[in-house]
Amino acid sequence: MELINERKKIILDLMNDKNYVPMKIKELAIILNVKKEDRGLLEIVLNELINEGKISVSKRGKYSIAKETLVTGIFTAHEKGYGFVTVEGEEEDYFIPAANVNNAFHHDTVLVAVLPEDKTKNDGTRKRRKEGKIVKIISHEITEVVGLFEKSKNFGYVLPDNQKIVKDIYIPLKASMGAVNGHKVVAKITDYGKEGRKPEGKIVEIIGHVNDPGVDILSIVKAYDIPTEFPEDVMEQIENIPDYVREEEKNGRKDIRNWQTVTIDGEDAKDLDDAITISKKNGVYTLGVHIADVSNYVTENSPLDKEARKRATSVYLVDRVIPMLPHKLSNGICSLNQGEDRLALSCIMEIDENGNIISHEIVETLINVDRRMSYTQVRDVLIGEKEACEKHKDFISMFKLMKELSDILRKKRYGRGAINFEFPECKIKLDDKGRVISIEPYERNSATKIIEDFMLMANETVAEEYYWQELPFVYRNHDKPDVEKMTQLATFINNFGYHIKMMGDEIHPKELQKLLESVEGTSEEALISRITLRSMKRAEYTPECKGHFGLSAKYYCHFTSPIRRYPDLQIHRIIKENIHGKLNEKYIRHYNTILPDITKNCSINERRADDAERDTEKLKKVEYMRSYIGEEFEGVISSVTGWGMYVELPNTIEGMVHVSNMEDDHYIYDEPTYSLVGEHTKKTYKLGQSVKVRVVHTDKMTKTIDFVLA
Structure with a gap:
């Protein structure tokens, strides 16, 4: 590294000399007295300087000091040909006009020459966004493309599912693997093409025919490169993990098997990673949140751990779950199944009647769940449903105590300004062939709120303790929203007669909380809640504690789901090593080294999982609306752009009314x-x-629905 930096300085000094004339690498080698065997190093140094934007190379291969400001970033293509480049550390992306894309592929790492900034305002108040032109493609991220294979007489081509990949992939017949028209395939790119010539590839996998059940979802899974099979070494490792807790594993743990313990989950849940105990004495609640001790079985740097770290999260799609851990763990020894001894990491809190934590302990425990409950069953008990109360009579007082404490915790959280997003998410029901039967809102009830309140309390408690201990940790942060997004939200809700106050460039979460309270029970509640959520930034994982805007919390982490989230598993390791006094300087250095990369990977893969889930939902919604072409619906305008407006129906399905179909006038976008x-x-x-x-068209390929005004 020192040698490379030294060479960089020598080269920059040479090129900055007023007498320097641009020259090729051979001439530079002679001037710099570089031996023939060291020319490879010289080339590396020159490429690094180019990527850093300090020098440039002409089409004739001559090197000189960069006359333009150059930046390196990730290119995001748009289906219309233009795109944007995101540069790390800069808030605003660079707009890349179609003429300046220079054959870059979606998600390429590129070098961008920044164009002179236009000081004019495009609406009298707002400056145009920064622009640039791509001058070099540094590396390609996308190496495989999922799409529809079409065959002609002498060759084939793949129409990419990802609309941001704007060119078809040319496939020589000898590289087609025998694919036929209508096959969904995975194509490996062998040549990214150039101006006037399409990219070229070879088929490496035939997923199935486009009309085969499940192929549509599997194509999305493949497109996001989400692994569905576990490697052989992982499967070998789990063979040695027993289906029961060994006696030696119980030693040294707090044995609370005699505490009345329940799990409360959805009816279909199989990976039960949290259990609850609760009691009350002298006005003080003792709440135990007991989380499956996954780290006991998934040890650092084992094959299981490496695979879990790579996946970072389980992925929940409309027709399947792709787990972070193999089912033998997630549904077996790590799942807190009724009547089985299980290892847990517990956060046991003493809480007063105002919701304040008096004391707490984070401890390794041995538990045994007395009853596996569903949200519906607990709700039925709480509303006094006769059959449910009779069946679970030994737990009635426990559930009432839970509800009592949950109400206190929720009131306290709202008092500080936490935002409550309780809009209905959709539940898509499929038949055995993967066809949509219905799209309905998920039901949230008092039991789901109880578990949410208890998990949030445990997450905050654990995060605060480790923040003040000043130990390496993984936090869940949520930044304040962008001013522009909040301004747009204010305009949107004003059309319904609602308002939010902004103090300069800032907004307090209480303002958004008040907004959501004011729309509760109205016909526009679901839409405004969803648009408000979209207006906020995504939460992310980092080793630094930055606070959580949405929860109005200073300290927050994810502690409660290690079966399906890697950050929780990583946190458990740190906590357990701290409990056992192992967090010495060596371990602290170790975690400080690995946590930045781990948290970045977890945030990226969480986004990948969210995007895949959203794509599968959009796909099924398009499929569902295909049978309603020609029918009319009442909806609400959820977004307006220069090319039309999006209209959302009560069942959360959204479609576009294009301006070209608004035939009664020529409509202009007023930004x-x-x-x-x-x-x-x-x-x-x-x-x-x-x-x-009125529904006029649906397109499964682009996952779009077209409306016209009725």
């Missing part, structure tokens, strides 16, 4: 008010407005 205004009639369509639409 300050986020509305479409008729040039002649002055008729206006704005965010939040109710409209009647």
